[in-house]
Amino acid sequence: xxxxxxxxxxxxxxxxxxxxxxxxxxxxxxxxxxxxxxxxxxxxxxxxxxxxxxxxxxxxxxxxxxxxxxxxxxxxxxxxxxxxxxxxxxxxxxxxxxxxxxxxxxxxxxxxxxxxxxxxxxxxxxxxxxxxxxxxxxxxxxxxxxxxxxxxxxxxxxxxxxxxxxxxxxxxxxxxxxxxxxxxxxxxxxxxxxxxxxxxxxxxxxxxxxxxxxxxxxxxxxxxxxxxxx
Numbered sequence: 001x002x003x004x005x006x007x008x009x010x011x012x013x014x015x016x017x018x019x020x021x022x023x024x025x026x027x028x029x030x031x032x033x034x035x036x037x038x039x040x041x042x043x044x045x046x047x048x049x050x051x052x053x054x055x056x057x058x059x060x061x062x063x064x065x066x067x068x069x070x071x072x073x074x075x076x077x078x079x080x081x082x083x084x085x086x087x088x089x090x091x092x093x094x095x096x097x098x099x100x101x102x103x104x105x106x107x108x109x110x111x112x113x114x115x116x117x118x119x120x121x122x123x124x125x126x127x128x129x130x131x132x133x134x135x136x137x138x139x140x141x142x143x144x145x146x147x148x149x150x151x152x153x154x155x156x157x158x159x160x161x162x163x164x165x166x167x168x169x170x171x172x173x174x175x176x177x178x179x180x181x182x183x184x185x186x187x188x189x190x191x192x193x194x195x196x197x198x199x200x201x202x203x204x205x206x207x208x209x210x211x212x213x214x215x216x217x218x219x220x221x222x223x224x225x226x227x228x229x230x
Contacts, residue, residue, distance in 0.1 A: 020038050021036060021038040024036040024037065053180060053181055054173040054177055054181070058172060059181070061172075062171040062172070063078070065171060066171075067133070070137050070139070072133070072134075072139060072147070073088065073160075075129075075130050075133045076130065077175060077179065078181075078182070078229075079126075079127035079130045079182070079226065079229055080100055080124050080127070080130075080182070080199070081178070081179050081181075081182025081199060081202070082124070082179065083115065083176075084163065084164040084167075084176065085114075085115070085158060085160050085161075085164075086102050086114060086120075087160065088148050088151040088160025089112040089146070089151075089159035090146070090147050091105065091144070091145055091146050091147060092141055092142070092143040092144055092145065092147055093144060095147070096141065098126045099123050099124065099126060099219075100123070100125075100126060101123045102114060102120065102122050102124070104121060110146065110149070110154075111157045112146075112159065113157065120201045122199070122201065123219075124199050124222060124226065125222050127226050128227060163175075164176075181229075182200065182229050183200055183202050185228060185229050185230065186199070186200075186225060186228060189228045192217075195217050195221060195222065195225050196225070198217050198222060199226060
């Protein structure tokens with residue numbers, strides 16, 4: 001109740017309690033505590049209310065702002081459905097041959113981990129609109145190293161927190177909404193959950209992990225799906 005009164009979302013409080021519950025379970029299992037006081041506290045908590053997607057008028061305005069400010073990060077998220085951290089940690093080497101490669105990498109100064117680690121590594125074809133954006137703005141991809149090196153926060157080994165935080169002020173919705181839009185459009189178009197997973201690493205409940213191991217979409221299949229995003 002104390003956390004909820006501070007204005008935190010039910011889902012956020014639930015995540016906090018889940019972590020505490022896991023830590024306390026370790027104590028119980030190893031004889032440091034007789035029981036877990038956090039058992040059952042998450043059952044009555046509600047998740048965050050589903051927020052509507054930005055409407056078409058707002059998206060048209062945001063796209064125009066991105067074009068005017070040559071915001072490549074916006075365009076990559078807009079037409080791949082990737083996470084903000086995945087986008088901000090891209091290198092020029094990851095934007096070659098009309099593909100966006102989401103991979104883990106490490107140098108002496110910077111570390112780039114993906115949320116699901118190696119299981120989240122993937123290659124996504126560039127959407128025709130992303131290719132047009134790069135060409136018409138003469139964006140030079142023939143370089144090396146991180147595209148946005150200042151987006152790195154060394155203390156947390158994270159990418160893009162500041163950019164994602166200021167995103168709403170610039171575009172009037174969150175950067176994660178771009179991912180939600182891409183996933184929603186692909187879902188509504190009837191794209192196979194395995195192709196959706198290959199593009200965004202977004203999973204659908206009930207999706208068979210066994211079948212996924214044997215499902216390997218071709219780049220042409222991924223491009224056909226990516227091109228659905230508008």
